[in-house]
Amino acid sequence: MEQQIAAQVVGLGGATDFSIWQLFLRADFVVKFVIILLLASSVYSWALIFDKFKLFKRINQSTTEFEEKFWKSKSAESLNNSLPNNIDDPLAKIFKQAMTELVKSKSKPNAIQTARVERTLEISTDVALKEIQKNFTFLATVGSTAPFIGLFGTVWGIMNSFQSIAISRNTSLAIVAPGIAEALFATALGLLAAIPAVVAYNKFNSDSARYAARIDNFCKKFLIYLKMYTYLLRSVCSTIIIGF
Numbered sequence: 001m002e003q004q005i006a007a008q009v010v011g012l013g014g015a016t017d018f019s020i021w022q023l024f025l026r027a028d029f030v031v032k033f034v035i036i037l038l039l040a041s042s043v044y045s046w047a048l049i050f051d052k053f054k055l056f057k058r059i060n061q062s063t064t065e066f067e068e069k070f071w072k073s074k075s076a077e078s079l080n081n082s083l084p085n086n087i088d089d090p091l092a093k094i095f096k097q098a099m100t101e102l103v104k105s106k107s108k109p110n111a112i113q114t115a116r117v118e119r120t121l122e123i124s125t126d127v128a129l130k131e132i133q134k135n136f137t138f139l140a141t142v143g144s145t146a147p148f149i150g151l152f153g154t155v156w157g158i159m160n161s162f163q164s165i166a167i168s169r170n171t172s173l174a175i176v177a178p179g180i181a182e183a184l185f186a187t188a189l190g191l192l193a194a195i196p197a198v199v200a201y202n203k204f205n206s207d208s209a210r211y212a213a214r215i216d217n218f219c220k221k222f223l224i225y226l227k228m229y230t231y232l233l234r235s236v237c238s239t240i241i242i243g244f
Contacts, residue, residue: 034186046196048135076222093128094128102226129215133205139201144194147191151186
């Protein structure tokens with residue numbers, strides 16, 4: 001019996017090679033497609049992870065620098081004039097757009113001017129957060145679907161193994177092992193793609209929420225500053241007019 005099994009193993013040739021490359025080459029079209037899809041998803045997920053990690057590191061640093069400049073500046077106008085038009089910080093962009101609207105509506109009554117600036121802040125914040133959260137959906141999709149895609153490849157590989165048993169009428173492990181190995185390889189790739197994507201999505205979603213709260217706090221403080229500034233400015237103007 002042992003000699004028969006040994007002869008079958010020899011006849012299988014490369015089927016006893018369980019390297020990753022050989023597992024891929026022996027797989028049929030469906031399993032190969034699953035493997036390629038999972039590998040591509042994993043590579044793109046890691047590219048997004050590194051990109052978002054650098055993004056949050058950069059904007060947190062630049063926003064801290066902008067907030068320090070804002071509270072140390074003599075006035076919002078002077079700070080706005082000192083900022084370059086192509087500034088890359090999201091909060092600084094929101095501030096510049098709000099200041100642009102403030103200048104446009106300075107001839108309007110206080111309530112209208114404040115409402116227009118507040119609306120500009122809301123729109124600018126929404127645009128900035130959408131840009132920051134870009135491709136988050138891809139990470140969430142990979143994290144939720146990759147295990148099932150890998151499981152599909154596993155089921156397909158096991159089906160092929162059972163077909164090999166039926167055709168050869170031999171239940172030897174040497175006959176079913178290659179197909180089972182291919183199937184398990186697809187499952188492993190599914191987990192390999194899903195786990196980092198889920199962890200990264202949760203982390204970046206949390207970072208995005210913290211940054212959104214940071215923007216919201218600044219916008220509220222800026223509106224308070226704006227209301228006080230316009231009130232004092234109009235009070236001074238009224239006093240001057242009455243004095244004349």
